[in-house]
Each structure stands twice: as C-alpha cells, then as structure tokens.
Amino acid sequence: MKTTGILLTGVGGQGIILISKILTIGLADMGFEVKMSEIHGMSQRGGTVNTQLKYGQRVFSPTIGPGEADMIVSFEKSEALRALPYLKKGGTIVTDEKEIFSMPVLTGTAEYPHRALEALELAGCSVKRVPAAAIAEELGNGKVQNIVLLGALVKALGFSGSADWLAILRSNVPQKLVDINISAYEKGAAL
Amino acid sequence: MDKQIISGDEAVARGAWEAGVRVAAAYPGTPSTEILENLSLFKDDVYVQWACNEKVAFEIAAGAAIGGVRSLAAMKHVGMNVAADPMFTLAYTGVNAGFVVVTADDPGCHSSQNEQDNRWYALHAKCLMLEPSDSAECRDFTIAAFELSEKYDIPVILRMTTRVCHSKSLVQLGQRQAPPVKTYEGNAQKYAMLPANARPRHAYVEENLARLEEVSSSSPLNRVEWGTDTKIGVISSGISYMYAKDAFGPEASYLKLGFTNPMPKSLIRDFCSRVDKVCIVEEGDGFIEYAVKALGIECTGKDVVPRLGELDSQTVALAFGLAEKPQVYSADAAAPARPPVLCAGCPHRGFYFALRSRRAKIAPVGDIGCYSLGCLPPFNGFDAALCMGSGWSSTIGLAKALKAQNDERKVLGLLGDSTFFHSGITGLIDVVHSNSDVILCLLDNSITAMTGHQDHPGTSGNLMGETVTPVDPLAIISATGLSDERIRIVDPIDQVQMGAALDEAIAASGPFVIICRRPCALLKPVMAANAGIRCVVNTEKCIGCRQCVKTACPSLTFENGKSVIYDPAGCTGCGLCMQQCRFGAIERIGG
Numbered sequence: 001m002k003t004t005g006i007l008l009t010g011v012g013g014q015g016i017i018l019i020s021k022i023l024t025i026g027l028a029d030m031g032f033e034v035k036m037s038e039i040h041g042m043s044q045r046g047g048t049v050n051t052q053l054k055y056g057q058r059v060f061s062p063t064i065g066p067g068e069a070d071m072i073v074s075f076e077k078s079e080a081l082r083a084l085p086y087l088k089k090g091g092t093i094v095t096d097e098k099e100i101f102s103m104p105v106l107t108g109t110a111e112y113p114h115r116a117l118e119a120l121e122l123a124g125c126s127v128k129r130v131p132a133a134a135i136a137e138e139l140g141n142g143k144v145q146n147i148v149l150l151g152a153l154v155k156a157l158g159f160s161g162s163a164d165w166l167a168i169l170r171s172n173v174p175q176k177l178v179d180i181n182i183s184a185y186e187k188g189a190a191l
Numbered sequence: 192m193d194k195q196i197i198s199g200d201e202a203v204a205r206g207a208w209e210a211g212v213r214v215a216a217a218y219p220g221t222p223s224t225e226i227l228e229n230l231s232l233f234k235d236d237v238y239v240q241w242a243c244n245e246k247v248a249f250e251i252a253a254g255a256a257i258g259g260v261r262s263l264a265a266m267k268h269v270g271m272n273v274a275a276d277p278m279f280t281l282a283y284t285g286v287n288a289g290f291v292v293v294t295a296d297d298p299g300c301h302s303s304q305n306e307q308d309n310r311w312y313a314l315h316a317k318c319l320m321l322e323p324s325d326s327a328e329c330r331d332f333t334i335a336a337f338e339l340s341e342k343y344d345i346p347v348i349l350r351m352t353t354r355v356c357h358s359k360s361l362v363q364l365g366q367r368q369a370p371p372v373k374t375y376e377g378n379a380q381k382y383a384m385l386p387a388n389a390r391p392r393h394a395y396v397e398e399n400l401a402r403l404e405e406v407s408s409s410s411p412l413n414r415v416e417w418g419t420d421t422k423i424g425v426i427s428s429g430i431s432y433m434y435a436k437d438a439f440g441p442e443a444s445y446l447k448l449g450f451t452n453p454m455p456k457s458l459i460r461d462f463c464s465r466v467d468k469v470c471i472v473e474e475g476d477g478f479i480e481y482a483v484k485a486l487g488i489e490c491t492g493k494d495v496v497p498r499l500g501e502l503d504s505q506t507v508a509l510a511f512g513l514a515e516k517p518q519v520y521s522a523d524a525a526a527p528a529r530p531p532v533l534c535a536g537c538p539h540r541g542f543y544f545a546l547r548s549r550r551a552k553i554a555p556v557g558d559i560g561c562y563s564l565g566c567l568p569p570f571n572g573f574d575a576a577l578c579m580g581s582g583w584s585s586t587i588g589l590a591k592a593l594k595a596q597n598d599e600r601k602v603l604g605l606l607g608d609s610t611f612f613h614s615g616i617t618g619l620i621d622v623v624h625s626n627s628d629v630i631l632c633l634l635d636n637s638i639t640a641m642t643g644h645q646d647h648p649g650t651s652g653n654l655m656g657e658t659v660t661p662v663d664p665l666a667i668i669s670a671t672g673l674s675d676e677r678i679r680i681v682d683p684i685d686q687v688q689m690g691a692a693l694d695e696a697i698a699a700s701g702p703f704v705i706i707c708r709r710p711c712a713l714l715k716p717v718m719a720a721n722a723g724i725r726c727v728v729n730t731e732k733c734i735g736c737r738q739c740v741k742t743a744c745p746s747l748t749f750e751n752g753k754s755v756i757y758d759p760a761g762c763t764g765c766g767l768c769m770q771q772c773r774f775g776a777i778e779r780i781g782g
Contacts (some may be wrong), residue, residue, distance in 0.1 A: 011529065012441075024196055024359060034196065035325070037358040039301050045564060047746050060436040062358040065505030067517030082526035085519045089539035102529035106748040106757060107569060107740060108528035119524035142760075 003056035005064040006153075009081050009083045010075025011100050012049045015146030020051040022150060022172055026163035027055045035062035046103070048079060073153050075132075075145065076100050081116040084123070092126045096149060098133035128156060135187050141177075144184035151188020160189055194363050199355040203293060203327040204229035206333030207235060207263050210289070211369025214255035216240045216248035218613065219642035220267030221297035221302035222356035227265055228645075231654050236367065239654045241645050244579070244613040245270035249277050250417050253346075256290035257382055259373035261337050268296040268309045269578065273614070275316070278346065282317040283392040284382045285344035286374050289337035292318075293349045295356050298474045300503040302641075304559065304578065306499070308475035313348045313452035319403060320348045320452035321412060322429040327451050328362045334451060335412060341370075343403060348452075352474065354430045354501065354636060392425060400453050408458040410448035415462055418442050424466025426459070426479055426490075430502075435472040437504035438513055443470075448488030454482040463488045468510060474502045476696050533564050535746040536638050536712030536721070541683035543570040544606070544742055544767060545690045551600075552697050553630075554593060558582030558606035560617075561641045561711075562634050569743050573605065580614025582606035586629040601697050603630040609639035609647040609666055622702050623671040630696040633664060634683070637710040646715065668704050683707035688772050712763050724764035724782035728754050732776035739768035739777060 006023070010016050020036050032055040039050060052064045066085050074080035074095040087093065095117065104110035113119065120127050124166045132148035147169070154160055166182055173181045197205070203226050207215065215237055217227040242248035245266040255262035263596045266274060278292065294312070297303040313320035319339055323332040329351070380388050407413060419442045427435040428448040434443065446462040448455070459482070463469050471480045471492035480492035495510040496502070504731045508514035533540045543565040546555065550571075557566055557573035558581060565572035577585065586604035593600060594662040606615050611633055622629060639645040646652050648662040668678060679695065681688040689707065696703040710717050726746075736750040746762040748755050754776070756762055769777040 012531075014271045021196075021359075026198055028361065033361070035358055035360045036196075037354055039353070039357065045531040045534060045561065046529070048529045059360075060433040061430075061504045062354060062360070062433070063501075063503050064501045065517075066517040068505065078526040079529075081522060081524060082529075084522055087520055089518050089520070101748060101757060102527055103743060103745060104527050104530075106745065107743055108737075108749060109568075112527060113524045116522075116524055116526070118520040120520075123520045123522040125520055 003054050003059050005068050005069045006052045006053045006073060007064050007069040007083055007086050008053065008073045010049055011079065011080045014048055014049070014075045016051055017141065018172065019146045019150040019153075020053055022165070023053060023153070025168050026154070026159070029163045029168070030159065032056060033059045034123060035059045037062040037174075038132045039155070041075050048082065050083075071153075071156070073149060075149065077116045078113055080120060080128055081113060084120065084125070087125060092128060092156065093120060094128045094130060094149070094153055095136055096130055096132045096145065098145070108163050128152070130188065130191055132188060136184060138185055138188070139180055141180055147181045147184035148188035151185040152191050153188075155189045155191070194361050196359050197326055197362050198357055198359045199323065199326050199329040199351055200357070201229045202227035202329035203265075203333050203349065203351070204232075205362070205364060206330035207291070207337070208233045209330070209365050209367050210235055210334045210337040210583065211261050211367060212263050212337070213260035213372075214238045214252060214632065215265070215368070216242045216251040216272055217265040218245045218248050219639050219645040220270050220295070221642055222297060222353045223267045223270070223293060223351075224266045224642045224645070225656070226293060226357070230263070233712050234655055236369070241639075241654050242646060245274040246276060252290060252292070253277055253281050253742055256286040256288045256374045257284065260289050261289040261341070261370070263291045263293065265293040265704035266295070267303065268307050268617040269295055269303060269305065269477060271309050271312055273579070275312070278312070278318065279316045280384050281346050282396055283384055283389055285342055286346055287344070287375070289341035289425060290346045291333065291336045291340060291349050292346060293351060296350065296352045296475070298352055301353055304576070306475065308478060309348070310350055310451065310478040311476070313350070316659070317400060318346045318348045318452065319343065320350055321349045321449055322451050323355060323449065324429055324432045324447075325355065326358065326362045328449065329355065330364075332412065333776055343399060343406070345399060345403070350429070352430055387695075398714030403603060404453040404456055407450045408455035409451050410450045410455070413455045413458055414447050415458075416445040416447060418444040420444075421466045423468050423470055424462055425470050425472055426462070426483065427472040428479060429474070431472045431474050431507075434502050434504045434507045438472070438508035438511065439470070448479065450574070451479070454479075454484075456486060459483060460486060460488070472496060472502070472507055522577070530567055530745070532745055533561070534712055535744055535758065535761045537564060538683050538707065538709035538711070539565055539634055540691055540742060540744065541686065541709070541767055542632065542634055542707050543572045544685070545686055545693055546570070546572055549693055549697065553603045554589065554598070554600040555603045555605060556582050556585050556589060558610050560607040560610055560634075561608055561636075562605065569741065579610050580606065580618055582610070583615050583631050586631070587625050587627045590627055601628070601630060603632060605632040605634055607640070608637060608649050608664060611635075612648045619668065619704075620671055623673055626701055628702075630698050633704065633706045635664060635706055635708040637708075638714060640711045640713070644701050644711070645673040652670055665706060668706070673702060673704060677702060678704045678706070678773040680706045680708055682709050684709055684765050684767050712765070721763045724779065725759055725762040726764055726766065726769055726777050726779055726782055728756055729776045729778060732774050733774070734774055738771040738773070742767050742771060744768060
C-alpha cells in the first residue's frame with residue numbers, strides 16, 4: 001500500500017508536535033488517511049524529539065522504519081544528521097540551520113558537527129535549507145520557528161493550495177498569536 | 192456526530208465518557224497520563240482523581256464499580272504491578288457496574304524501567320482483556336469493555352502500548368449514553384473475600400471464564416480477514432496487527448484479535464485449519480503464540496520475531512523474509528549524543544552538584560522521576576534504581592550489605608515528592624523502625640514533574656479543580672517519631688545549606704532525612720516570578736577556570752576560553768553557576 005512518510009525531528013520545546021498536528025489535520029482535510037505518532041516523556045527534557053506522520057489512501061502502521069521516510073523535517077542541524085538513516089533513497093531533507101548544543105557539547109566532551117548539512121549533501125541527499133529560526137527571530141518571536149518550517153514544508157510537499165492551512169493554523173494557535181503565526185507561515189511558504 | 196483526529200489516550204477518555212463512566216482514577220505515568228487528563232475535561236459528568244498510586248487508583252475505581260457506577264482506572268505497565276493486589280481479587284468478587292483498568296505498556300522503554308508485557312496479567316488475574324490497534328478502536332473497545340464487564344460481571348483490562356496511546360488517527364465520536372446507577376446492596380458473600388466466601392467465588396470465576404471463551408470466539412472484536420489466498424495466515428493484535436498488514440500485504444489472511452483473554456480458541460482452531468502456514472506477529476512476549484501452541488497448532492512467531500524493543504513494519508517483514516533491508520544514506524559526520532537533561536534552573540541540579548563532591552563517602556540509591564536523569568554523566572548521581580519507592584526502602588538492605596563487606600560508605604536514598612506519596616512513606620517508616628543508618632533525601636519540587644505537572648496530595652489543587660489542604664511531607668516524616676535534629680529542610684540550589692545538610696547527615700548515625708525543597712522551575716508561578724531574572728558572565732572577570740560549567744546547566748557553556756550564558760532565554764537566574772565562581776564573574780540581573 002503506497003503511503004508517504006514524514007519524519008519531523010528536533011529538540012524538546014521547539015513546537016514539533018504542534019506543526020505535526022496542523023499537518024495531520026490538513027492532510028486529512030485533503031482526503032488522505034493520516035496517522036501521526038509521537039513520543040513523550042523523558043525525551044522532552046532537552047533530548048531529541050521525533051514525530052512520525054504517514055498518509056495515503058490507506059495507512060496501517062503509524063511509524064517509519066530505517067530508509068522509509070520520504071521527507072525529513074529537522075528543526076535543528078545536527079538532528080537532521082541523526083535522522084539520516086531513516087531517509088528513503090531519493091527522499092528530501094528540509095532543515096533549519098539552527099544549532100542547539102546538547103549537554104556533551106556544552107560541557108566540552110563532544111564536538112558539534114557545524115558542517116552537518118554539507119555532510120548530508122556529500123552523502124547525496126537533497127537538502128533544502130530553511131533559516132526558520134532566524135526568520136522567527138526577525139518576526140520578533142523565536143517560538144514561531146515551527147510555523148515557518150510548516151510553511152516551507154507544505155510548499156515542498158506541493159500542497160500549498162490543497163487545504164486551508166491558514167484556517168487550520170488560526171484554530172490551533174493562541175488567539176493573540178494568530179497574526180505572527182500567519183506571518184511566519186507565509187514567510188516559510190515564500191522561501 | 193463529528194470525526195476527530197485524536198490520540199489513543201484521548202480516544203479511551205472519549206469512549207469511557209460515552210460509555211457513561213462516573214468515576215475515574217489514575218496515577219500519572221507515560222504513556223497513560225493523557226487518559227485521565229482528557230477525562231477531566233468531562234468533570235461535570237465524571238469524578239476524576241489523581242490517586243497516590245496505582246493501587247489506590249484501582250481501589251477507588253473498584254469501590255465505585257462495586258457501588259454501582261461505571262468506573263475506570265488507568266496506569267502505565269509497571270503501575271499495574273502496584274495495583275495487582277486488588278486486581279486479582281476483584282476478579283473473584285466481580286464488579287456490579289462496568290469496570291475497566293487500562294494498562295499502557297511501553298515496549299522500547301521510551302519512558303520506563305522495563306518492557307514488561309502486561310497481557311500475562313489478564314491470564315494470571317483471570318480478567319477479560321481487549322487490545323485496540325488504533326484510536327478508533329480505543330474508543331470502540333473502551334465502550335465494549337464497559338458493556339462486557341457489566342454483562343459478565345468481570346474486570347476488563349484494556350491493554351495499550353506506547354504507539355497506540357500516542358498515535359493519532361481519525362475517530363468517529365458519539366454521544367454519552369450513561370446507563371442508570373445500579374443499586375448497592377450489601378452482599379458479603381460476593382464482595383467480602385474471606386476464605387469461606389473466596390472459595391465459591393473462585394469456582395464462579397473459572398465457570399465464567401469457560402463461558403467467556405465462546406463469547407470471545409463469536410465476538411466482533413476478533414475478526415478474520417481472508418486474503419487473496421490462504422497460504423499464510425497471520426494472527427496478531429494491538430499495534431502489531433498494523434505492522435503485520437504492512438509486512439504481509441493483502442495476499443495473506445489475518446486473524447485480527449481484539450479480545451485476547453479468554454483467547455477465542457475455537458476461532459483460532461478454525462482459522463488455523465484453513466491456512467497452510469500460521470505466522471504470529473506480536474511485540475514483546477509470545478502471548479498469542481503460547482495460546483496457539485497450547486492448542487497443538489504449529490506456528491512461526493518468537494523464533495523469528497524479536498522479543499526486545501518495539502516492532503515496526505520493516506522489522507516484521509525482515510523477520511519473515513518478506514523484504515530486503517532498504518538502502519540508506521550514510522554521512523561522514525555524526526550527531527553528538529543528545530541525552531535528556533535536567534532543565535536550566537532545576538532544583539535537582541543543586542542536589543546532585545552537592546552530592547558529587549561527597550560521592551566517595553556515599554552510596555546513593557535513586558528512584559523514578561525527573562531526578563532519575565541525575566544518574567547520567569556528569570553527575571553519575573546514583574548506582575541503583577528499581578521502581579517507585581525503592582529509593583528509600585532499599586537503603587535498609589543495602590546498608591546491611593555494605594556493612595557485611597566493611598564498606599564504610601553511607602547509604603543515601605533519594606526520591607521525589609510525588610514518589611514519597613506514591614510509595615516512599617512505607618520505606619520511611621521501616622527505615623525509622625529498623626533504626627537504619629541511612630540518609631533519606633526528599634527531592635521536593637512541589638509537583639509530579641516528569642509526566643507534565645500533575646497535582647499530588649502535597650499540592651493545593653486537585654484534578655476536579657478544587658482547592659484542597661496540602662498534605663505536608665514534613666508532618667508525615669515527623670510523625671514517625673524522628674526528632675527534629677534528624678531532619679533538615681534546605682534549598683538545594685543553595686550550596687552552603689545543601690552541603691552542610693549532607694555533611695551533617697554523613698556524620699550522624701541512624702536515620703537522617705533531608706528535605707530538599709524548591710519548586711520545579713517550569714511551574715507557571717515560578718516562571719512568572721523568575722521572568723527577566725538571569726545570570727550574565729562578566730568576561731573581564733572570568734579567568735576560564737570552568738568551575739561553573741561543571742554544574743552541567745543547558746544554559747551555560749564555555750567558548751574561546753570564557754564561560755558564556757549559552758541560552759539567555761532559558762536561564763532562570765537560579766545562581767548555581769554563580770556560587771561556583773570565586774572571581775565574581777557571574778552576576779544575576781533583573782531580580
């Protein structure tokens with residue numbers, strides 16, 4: 001059964017679960033069967049956070065195995081590298097260039113791979129760089145990084161006009177933050 | 192009625208509400224926590240309570256069911272160990288009104304200390320068991336569970352796993368259809384399990400289970416899906432069914448089990464007789480395989496399917512030789528480990544930092560909670576941790592063992608405030624009763640933090656939204672008869688206080704309790720109070736000695752020979768780093 005798998009990855013607190021939810025609603029509105037799987041718990045305390053999203057005419061398993069992700073969306077540079085074994089041959093990586101140092105890097109026991117994206121390109125992957133965190137900062141709220149990425153992701157999927165993404169966005173973010181989230185989405189979609 | 196994309200946990204809550212549940216209790220535990228959180232959205236119809244522990248949650252719900260209202264208890268897999276005592280006997284008494292206990296198992300140990308497969312509990316405790324595979328089934332099976340429980344007067348275990356609990360898919364919602372409250376009539380022969388009453392009830396349990404086997408075989412919760420051929424017949428349940436469908440495809444035939452105790456023996460026999468080869472796909476133990484083999488049927492299962500960790504479609508396909516391993520990319524760079532860490536401003540960091548410099552004199556034992564993270568480098572804060580409560584009770588035996596080998600280290604047990612109420616109190620009482628020469632540290636951050644800030648008896652609110660009198664751990668500790676000289680209350684971030692208390696405790700003999708009290712930095716009132724307060728490094732004064740970086744704070748790092756506040760927005764200004772600086776190079780601003 002042909003399904004499409006998207007793996008979203010980043011660090012706890014980056015708003016990955018929210019954009020996974022919005023994406024899930026939009027894909028369902030488009031008539032796909034959608035399943036989304038998330039992992040909570042210990043990983044939220046500054047650890048790697050993943051959600052997995054699958055859609056198609058019929059979806060059984062909600063999870064994505066090694067070599068099965070059509071797209072990896074990473075909120076953090078080194079996390080794109082960590083998720084690489086999940087990318088299907090010919091798949092795409094959409095990633096922020098944001099760097100967040102993990103504890104071994106902060107305490108000096110490990111080196112941060114600043115050239116992670118170059119390494120991914122050298123490995124032969126298609127990498128789409130999205131400076132989402134930087135755009136969010138420019139908009140005045142670093143937290144909307146996730147929505148900038150959502151805009152870029154929806155565009156990369158070719159689904160910009162396929163669902164009423166702005167309406168879904170409006171009903172899933174706090175009322176007072178609607179405007180900045182819409183700006184963030186539009187900035188992401190314009191990249 | 193509309194359709195919604197919701198998680199398995201949300202769907203269980205929805206199904207329970209629709210089925211007319213009136214009482215629900217739980218102790219928070221990943222991946223089960225959201226069941227009660229979502230049921231609390233219906234508190235006009237349902238009484239909800241975070242119980243001290245899973246046994247109490249189970250008993251609250253059992254009391255309600257015996258009393259005549261539909262009830263539910265929810266817990267993670269290891270919580271069912273705590274609730275097992277009443278569960279085994281509730282099977283004897285029966286339930287009067289529908290009773291459902293949810294177990295949320297965690298294959299892969301995403302947030303748990305083991306991978307136990309709780310399906311065995313249904314067999315062992317003689318309860319009925321249902322296993323949903325997705326969110327829609329979570330709702331439907333929960334409703335079915337209440338009906339079966341009530342109709343056959345038996346507790347029902349609804350068995351979920353992490354991927355069922357935390358995956359979202361489309362669910363058709365319905366309206367609440369609450370059955371009338373049943374009358375509670377005193378019936379000691381049925382509900383008071385003295386030996387003379389228990390013996391005949393056991394006979395009833397066995398007869399009931401025998402009868403339920405036919406109910407299971409004819410239940411729509413178990414279904415056969417004939418494929419394009421009958422060469423392979425797959426038997427599966429829960430999330431594993433989804434993996435099997437991907438791996439074996441539409442050609443194979445399936446026996447999809449949703450009602451797995453009692454096993455539908457006649458249905459299994461019939462299905463297996465019509466296929467050439469039987470393949471069993473299940474995560475964890477060979478529970479279905481055990482039942483199938485007991486019927487004398489040959490099958491392939493755990494000889495090829497891993498017992499460890501989670502399955503996925505690919506693992507199942509590879510196990511049965513249905514696919515090749517896909518090609519994957521590899522890069523010539525690697526991501527550094529990103530282990531979960533104590534948050535910036537976490538009170539536990541202060542405790543572990545003070546402990547580290549005294550570690551040679553101390554043999555620490557840990558417990559389950561956020562503070563479990565202190566076990567990891569750089570703190571390496573304890574060497575043993577079993578389960579909720581063991582952080583205190585196991586110190587008694589460990590101290591005896593160290594004495595037997597002339598090891599002079601002082602045994603220190605640590606646990607959190609929610610864990611104290613869960614199962615720390617009994618260990619405390621035995622430490623005092625045995626006059627054990629151990630240190631008990633209560634890492635009191637005023638909330639159940641790890642699972643996302645649930646109230647517990649020490650907080651001033653409850654899940655019904657009421658303001659209540661908090662139960663004071665200090666009063667309980669003092670009530671054991673431990674004198675004030677043996678109890679210290681400190682702010683763990685204050686290293687002078689924290690260190691002095693540890694030194695006193697090490698020097699003392701006999702039980703010594705240190706309450707390390709400071710609220711979780713992520714609590715809303717704490718965040719509001721800390722807003723704008725943070726630390727800054729004066730680079731002119733910083734000599735690059737790196738003492739502050741040893742606090743392992745995610746907001747602090749070392750760059751170009753100087754300490755740097757790496758994440759100013761994350762810094763809470765707790766000042767633990769500041770206390771390490773002998774050069775006054777770190778200052779707190781905004782306070």
